[in-house]
Amino acid sequence: MSTIKERGITFPADVVTRSNLELMKTFDIRDDDIMLVTYPKTGTWWIHQVVKQILASEGIQDEKYLGDFPNLLEFTIPGKGPIVELFKTAPSPRVLATHVPVEFLPSGLLGSKAKTVVLMRNPKDTAVSTFKFWQKVPEVKTPESWDSFVEQYLAGDCPWGPFYDHVLGFWKLKDHHNILFLKYEDMKKDLPAEVRKLSSFLGRPLSEEAVQAVVGATQFDSMNKTVGQKNGLWTRKGIIGDWKNHFSDEQSRAFDDQYRDRLSNTGLEFEFE
Structure with a gap:
């Protein structure tokens, strides 16, 4: 995998360029x-x-520049160019997406009336999903093993930067009136x-009938059987606690230690099962 480093953060050079940033x-x-x-x-x-x-x-x-996949602003689409350029003329309302840390966001975002939704997931399941994804994507160097990947992940040697730096960078903005924080685990449970x-935050409150229609179209299991299988990369199990099938006791303790060290006294917590 060829990479670039910008402000100390690693990005995959095949899809993210300095000019895009x-x-x-x-x-x-x-x-x-x-x-x-999202991270x-x-x-x-x-x-x-x-x-x-x-x-x-x-x-x-x-x-639909990328079909059903979110249009990450920092990406380039082969044959079409930087997504950030394509979106300049996209009709409103635009649904934008990014993995970048907070310091890379468009400078006018936080001072605008635009709505920002930050979705977070527990670090253990995130690590497993990342490991499985890296095994499938040619733009990313395939991990030598799960054990070596865990060491790399704990060290924060990951595209788009260390997990905790990313989530805490946004969590500092938790009192901003135009930012909503959601958690993957909450979406799975209810x-x-x-x-x-979410619909209320976006200023688009839904009737109960409309809520159920959205839920019916986006329940992970049914959605994965339709849209997700068109490309086979973007969804996997979509469950809470799959980390238990991969982590050794020692690895789990190492993650727990880092979790306590980085999140204590921040008010940010995650569910792991």
């Missing part, structure tokens, strides 16, 4: 934009589908409640 800084944000922020493998595709269905309940369809919360 520069373009993101000055990307013009519209007040009706919806920005989806890789924490539910990007899922939250994108939920937002799409909320908008679809009003008859709004987003631009998707209707999270859809209501």
Whole structure:
């Protein structure tokens, strides 16, 4: 995998360029934009589908530059160019998405009326999903083994930066009125409640009938059998606690130690089963 480093953060050079990151800084944000922020493998595709269905309940369809996959602003689409350039002329409301740490966001985002949704997932399941994904994607160096990957992940040697740096960078903004934090685990346990919360935050409250329609279209298992299988990469098991099938006791303790060290006194917590 060829990589670039920008401000100490590693990015896969095959899809993210320095020029793209520069373009993101000055990307013009519209007040009706919806920005989806995720660390890789924490539910990007899922939250994108939920937002799409909320908008679809009003008859709004987003631009499909990448089919059904979220359009990550920092990416380049072969033959089409930087997504950040393509979105300049996309019709409103635009559903934008990114994996970048907070310091790479468009400079005008937080001062605008645009809505930012940050989806987070527990670090153990995130690590497993990342490991499985890296094994399938040619743009990323295939891990030598699960054990070596765990060491790499604990050290924060990952595309888009260390997990905790990423989530805590956004968590510092938790009191910002235009940012909503959601958790993958909450979506798995009570998707209707999270859809209501999300639609209300977006200023598009849904009737109970519409909530159930969105839930029916985005329940992970049924959704994975339809849209997800078109490409086979973006979804896997979609469960809480799959980490137990991969972590040794020693690895689990190491993750727990890091979890306590980084998140104590922050107010941010995750569920692991």
